[in-house]
Amino acid sequence: MVENVPGEQVAARRPGRGRRPAAQVRAAVLAAAGRILLRDGLPAVTFDRVAAEAGASKTTLYKWWPSPGALAAEAYFAQSRRTLEFPDTGDVRADLISQLGAFVRWLKEEGAEKPVSELVGAAQLDPDLERAWSESYAQPRRELARERLRIAQRQGQVREDADLDVIVDQLWGACYHRLLVLKVPFDESIVESLVDHALYGSAPRDAAR
CATH class of the missing domain: 1.10.10.60 (Homeodomain-like)
Structure with a gap:
């Protein structure tokens, strides 16, 4: 731009x-x-x-801006940036819960649920909006999450061989799936469980891989 x-x-x-x-x-x-x-x-x-x-x-x-949709996507990013900042307290579990919780509150309590649904839906038909959404919001936010997880790997809080993209998909992808595909109610109460499953899995803790 x-x-x-x-x-x-x-x-x-x-x-x-x-x-x-x-x-x-x-x-x-x-x-x-x-x-x-x-x-x-x-x-x-x-x-x-x-x-x-x-x-x-x-x-x-x-x-x-090439289209109103592209403007809307960048405006959404500007509005959400401060709300969705990624903390680094040294405790990756706490930071993931904090950030994912802020994202869910942003959607469900602070008015972003309908606009996000509309933006993602419109991006399927508007190439300018699709590019703006990806370049201005989705990819930068994904990289923030990956970088926080890389730090956690270096600190020994996340396995060295963990697939960070999969963890990101498990966390934020679960919210988008409920919002856009299943269209079922959800709230901040799911956040801790999502984080624990992403970090520790669902197998018994003493189970062999």
């Missing part, structure tokens, strides 16, 4: 205030799109509405 376009005036103009820096305009647009997405859902995220709420030029939005 283009952050700054040399020679072009990309900042929005407000009466009596002159032009805002491009970074400030971009932040305002993402904040506005995130509010609309969480409040009213993906169909409400249009360039017209976001530009009006952000006080930005619609032309600027067209320059920076």
Whole structure:
């Protein structure tokens, strides 16, 4: 995505205030799109509405994002970033429970369940949204989880031969499966069990492999 376009005036103009820096305009647009997405859902995220709420030029939005879906995906990432930060307290089990718990609360209590379902569904038909969702959110978040698990491996808290991608799939994939495929209720009460099964398995502790 283009952050700054040399020679072009990309900042929005407000009466009596002159032009805002491009970074400030971009932040305002993402904040506005995130509010609309969480409040009213993906169909409400249009360039017209976001530009009006952000006080930005619609032309600027067209320059920076290939589609409203791509904007919505990046806005979702910006909104969720602080909520879904990955802790490192030195205890990988506690950190996984903390982060996965924050993710479930974000979905079920803080308004992200419907927008996430809409974004993932729309991404199956919108290549721009699919690319933005993967590049701006899904892959970066997956790498954060892998890196925390790599640290745990070096500290001896996770087996050296553990498949970190499988652990990630077991944890966050279980939530997405319940949300998008099974469409069954779930809440934070599943988090500790998910983490323990991912880290320790379901076989008896003294069973031979």
